Amino acid sequence: MHAACLKEPTEPRKVAAILTGGEGERVQIRDNEKGYGLVSRWLHWLMALAIFFLFGLGYWMMGLEYYSPYYRSAPDLHRSIGIVVGLALVFRFVWRLANTKPDDSELSHVEQIAAKLVHWGFYPLILVIVISGYLISSSDGRPIDVFGLISIPSLVTEKGLSDQAGYLHKVLAYFVIGLALVHAAASLKHHFWDRSGVLKRMISGPPED
DSSP: OHHHHHHSOOHHHHHHHHHHTSTTOOOOOSOBTTBOOHHHHHHHHHHHHHHHHHHHHHHHHTTOOTTSTTTTHHHHHHHHHHHHHHHHHHHHHHHHHTSOOOOOTTSOHHHHHHHHHHHHHHHHHHHHHHHHHHHHHHTTSOOEEETTTEEEOOOOOOTTHHHHHHHHHHHHHHHHHHHHHHHHHHHHIIIIISOOSHHHHHHHOSOOO
16 A cells, blocks of 8 residues: 555646646647647646636626625626736737747648637737727726736726727627637547547647657
8 A cells, every 4th residue: 555655646746747748757848849838838728717717707797786796806806817818918929939830730731721810810809808808997097906916007098988898898709719619629629530639739748759
């Protein structure tokens, strides 16, 4: 029993092994032709979780009544996470440009074009969602408080701008979620039907040499 305990890694170590590339293996930080490094993988999954969480929170917020205990705290959380997502988006864009693009030759020519359109399309779509969300909350002159740590000042004040930004924010949010679901379905298709390593590279990183 004692020997078994020494042989089997604890659960936290197992999780760390999956996220960093494997038990006792050298962590690949940057992307290369064989797959995505640790930074890209963490950014991908954390931003995906944040975006789906923000969509669910925003949808739930639309039904809140004025006297709900979450009437102010829920929007505050939504705005704070949204600002963090915006900053992460900028960093991810710069990181993507500074890294080698993983090889996608196992995809067909049409799939390569579709993947490129979806991947690069997410950047302007999410950016516009963040900016429109900022305008919804700040167009009346009020700053945006981010987790009580920093305050983003209002830069544009215009009557009616909040409603226009709100409509754009809502429409693009639905569009991004739909696009993300299509992207996820395509990844599962590549993994289970085509038996390609596209999804595995985003989960466990580049294969060992």
